[in-house]
Structure formats: structure tokens, C-alpha cells
Amino acid sequence: MPVWAGARMEIVVMSAETHAPSGAGAKAPVSIPTTPELEAQIDELEALIQAHQHFLVVAHAYPDGDAVGSTLAMGLLLEQLGKEVTFFNVDSVPYNFRFLPGADRWTSDAPASRPDVTIMLDCAEPKRVGDAFPPQAWGEQIAVVDHHKTWDGEFAQVYVRDVGAASTGELIYRLVRRFGVLTPELAKNLYCCMMTDTGSFRYSNTSQTAFRVAGELVEAGADPWEMTSHIYEDQPRERLELLCRVLGTLRVSACGRLAFLRVEDAMLEGLSSDEDLTDGFINYARSIRGVEVATQLREAEDGFWRISFRSRGRVDVSALAGKFGGGGHHNAAGCQMTGEPREIEERLTRALVDVLNDGDCA
Numbered sequence: 001m002p003v004w005a006g007a008r009m010e011i012v013v014m015s016a017e018t019h020a021p022s023g024a025g026a027k028a029p030v031s032i033p034t035t036p037e038l039e040a041q042i043d044e045l046e047a048l049i050q051a052h053q054h055f056l057v058v059a060h061a062y063p064d065g066d067a068v069g070s071t072l073a074m075g076l077l078l079e080q081l082g083k084e085v086t087f088f089n090v091d092s093v094p095y096n097f098r099f100l101p102g103a104d105r106w107t108s109d110a111p112a113s114r115p116d117v118t119i120m121l122d123c124a125e126p127k128r129v130g131d132a133f134p135p136q137a138w139g140e141q142i143a144v145v146d147h148h149k150t151w152d153g154e155f156a157q158v159y160v161r162d163v164g165a166a167s168t169g170e171l172i173y174r175l176v177r178r179f180g181v182l183t184p185e186l187a188k189n190l191y192c193c194m195m196t197d198t199g200s201f202r203y204s205n206t207s208q209t210a211f212r213v214a215g216e217l218v219e220a221g222a223d224p225w226e227m228t229s230h231i232y233e234d235q236p237r238e239r240l241e242l243l244c245r246v247l248g249t250l251r252v253s254a255c256g257r258l259a260f261l262r263v264e265d266a267m268l269e270g271l272s273s274d275e276d277l278t279d280g281f282i283n284y285a286r287s288i289r290g291v292e293v294a295t296q297l298r299e300a301e302d303g304f305w306r307i308s309f310r311s312r313g314r315v316d317v318s319a320l321a322g323k324f325g326g327g328g329h330h331n332a333a334g335c336q337m338t339g340e341p342r343e344i345e346e347r348l349t350r351a352l353v354d355v356l357n358d359g360d361c362a
Contacts, residue, residue, distance in 0.1 A: 041160045048158050052116035056086040060123040061130030065196025070121040070168040072102035073189035080181050086111050090130035095275045099230045101185035110134040117141045122168040124151030145171050149318045150327025166210035169193020173213050184221025191222035239277040255361040257292040259285035260345050265299045286310045308334045315355050
């Protein structure tokens with residue numbers, strides 16, 4: 001049962017060994033900090049799941065590790081509960097996440113009929129699921145599970161949101177524990193969420209709770225080396241060839257606090273892989289000493305560029321992305337823009353200078 005402590009409380013997570021006889025084999029319960037508001041939101045989602053049969057789970061377009069892991073975990077959880085589930089996304093699973101349990105269920109084919117419930121994961125704005133998301137994929141009820149700052153509070157019936165959560169997977173973990181079905185398959189997907197969204201437990205969102213949850217997932221069957229090996233150390237050679245080309249576009253502002261990278265379609269010529277191999281490239285720019293914000297431009301369709309921002313912590317890049325119709329986290333966000341690359345970089349530089357608010361940084 002929850003133990004109340006003012007505005008916060010602790011949830012005691014009971015493991016399989018919790019009820020062992022006292023002594024060497026006994027294991028103390030693990031406490032996970034929570035709030036009454038969050039528990040009430042999970043109550044609503046739990047009730048929605050219990051009341052319906054047909055579900056579609058979806059995350060944002062261009063899915064990252066948290067989007068993939070949370071989609072697969074939610075889908076597998078629902079199937080364990082006897083539900084019928086479509087694992088949908090407008091984009092395919094990135095190459096380094098295809099080893100995850102349930103990845104073979106992922107589809108970009110439109111569902112034949114409207115689901116009872118659509119659960120949107122790792123984003124809280126309907127436009128983030130992509131322009132190609134089929135209208136019939138929106139369920140009669142919509143639920144959101146997310147940890148981003150930017151959100152639309154008007155289109156879903158149920159919201160499970162906590163901007164303090166290290167990942168969307170952390171929130172799904174709480175739901176999994178409600179149902180008491182933490183299998184090795186679920187643990188691997190949820191560990192993927194935790195590891196990738198915390199930068200392998202290096203970023204500022206790596207809380208004590210994140211370590212507690214990760215420890216439970218390891219105990220339940222997620223092997224840290226297996227996960228790391230597949231996600232970070234099993235790269236196609238073409239990725240490093242592309243990285244060399246992208247690093248050739250590196251530009252750092254005169255003040256040394258802004259860094260830009262650019263990924264053009266022409267850079268992909270001659271590569272045998274048709275995968276999106278650019279995930280993580282932006283971190284090379286952010287790692288430069290003195291850089292406060294790194295920005296990556298990725299050429300897209302119809303004259304658009306996908307813009308990614310990474311901050312070292314001083315600058316809230318979700319607010320910056322919001323100025324251009326995007327959103328995200330304090331330290332990681334994105335948007336779309338049109339124009340020539342150099343003109344886009346100049347517009348972004350002016351916006352960044354305004355955020356830094358201390359003079360020219362061209």
C-alpha cells in the first residue's frame with residue numbers, strides 16, 4: 001500500500017522474493033517515490049484498459065529508444081492482459097532496436113477498423129505522431145503517457161504525465177507493477193527506455209528513482225551488456241562513414257557556445273544502407289568544450305529540415321523549439337523549419353542569442 005508523506009508518497013514494489021522467509025533469502029521491498037496526482041492518473045489509465053478490448057499503441061514519428069521501448073512494452077502488457085493490440089508507427093523500427101521483444105509486431109499499415117482506445121506514448125501532441133497517421137487509427141478513447149514539458153491537454157480523455165520521469169518507460173513500469181506482470185520481455189523494453197533517455201544514465205534526468213527502476217528491470221531479466229551491445233556497439237560501417245561527412249559540416253559560433261551540424265540527403269549517396277544512421281550525431285557537437293547548445297539540421301521532404309537541439313542544462317531548448325512550432329524537454333527538443341540551411345542557422349542563432357541574453361554570439 002502507498003505510504004503517504006505530505007505531498008509525496010512511496011510505493012512499495014513487491015518482488016517475487018519479497019514474501020520469502022526472513023533470513024538470507026528475504027529481499028526488502030523497493031520504494032518508488034510518487035505523488036497522489038500521478039497515482040490518480042494511473043488509476044484512470046488502469047480503469048480505461050480494464051474497460052476495453054481493442055487497442056492501438058503509437059509513439060512519435062522518427063522514434064527513438066524511449067518511443068520504441070514504450071510502444072513495445074505497452075503493447076506486450078496489453079496482450080498479457082488479453083487485449084487485442086496494433087503496434088503502430090508511421091516509421092519503421094530503427095536498426096539498433098530491432099532485437100527488442102515485440103519489434104516484429106511493429107507495423108506502418110493502417111488498421112482495418114477503428115480501435116476502442118489509442119494510447120499515444122512519448123509525446124502529448126497529436127501532430128507528433130506524423131502527418132501520415134491514418135485518421136481511423138484514433139480510437140473512440142485516447143490516452144497519453146508522456147514525460148515531455150510540451151503538451152496539448154485538450155484532445156485525450158486520460159493523461160499520465162510526469163515531466164520529472166526519466167523516460168516514458170518509467171511511467172509504463174509503474175503501470176506494469178499495478179498489474180503484477182513484469183516479464184523479461186517487458187523488462188528489456190523498459191530498460192531500453194531508461195537507458196537511452198538518460199544517455200546510459202549520464203544525463204541530468206538520471207534520478208535515484210531511475211536507478212531503482214533500472215535495478216528492478218535488471219532483476220526481472222534485462223541484461224545491461226546485451227542491451228548496450230545491441231543499441232550502441234553493433235553499428236553498420238556506413239554509420240561511421242556518414243559521421244565523417246556530417247562532422248565536416250561542424251560550425252561553432254564566434255563565442256563558442258553554439259554548435260551546428262547538418263545532414264544532407266547528398267551525404268547518403270554511395271552508402272549501401274537505407275537506414276537512418278544519424279541518431280546520436282548531435283552529441284558530438286554538444287560535447288565540445290564551451291558549447292551550451294548543439295543544433296542538428298536533417299534534410300527532410302518538401303523543403304523541410306528536421307531540427308534537433310541538445311542543451312548542457314543552462315538553456316531550456318523546449319522553449320526554443322516552441323518558438324518554431326516544436327517542443328520537447330529542457331535539454332533535448334526539436335522542430336521543423338523550411339529554408340536554406342545557412343539561413344535557418346542564422347535564424348536559430350538569433351533565437352539562441354536571445355535566450356542567452358548576453359550579447360552577440362554570431
